[in-house]
Amino acid sequence: MEELNQPYTKIGRIQxxxxxxxxxxxxxxxxxxxATQALREEAGKLNADAxxxxxxxxxxxxIVVFPAFPATEYRAIGVAIRFGK
Numbered sequence: 001m002e003e004l005n006q007p008y009t010k011i012g013r014i015q016x017x018x019x020x021x022x023x024x025x026x027x028x029x030x031x032x033x034x035a036t037q038a039l040r041e042e043a044g045k046l047n048a049d050a051x052x053x054x055x056x057x058x059x060x061x062x063i064v065v066f067p068a069f070p071a072t073e074y075r076a077i078g079v080a081i082r083f084g085k
Contacts, residue, residue: 011080014042014051021071032056035076048080 016038035056043051055077060070 006083008049008081008083011043011046011048011082013077014039014046014080015075015077016042017076018074019071020074031058031074035074039076039078043078043080046080047082049083050081051078052081054078 016035018034018038035054039051039054056074057077058072058074060072
């Protein structure tokens, strides 16, 4: 990974969530692909040049209907930046 040596301005914190029903709590490998793509799309809406400090978390949810079923909520968080002087 290359170090960022350019000046940049923080535009804002981005957060995206995704709920998956009837799946395992463990994060599947494609989760990181989803998180990266979703953060980039949201950063693009802000005219950002990049996303830094990405984090992906998950938590188990119980959907209360009859019968109850498991779900997992995945959350991706990052900081949108714009390069400049």
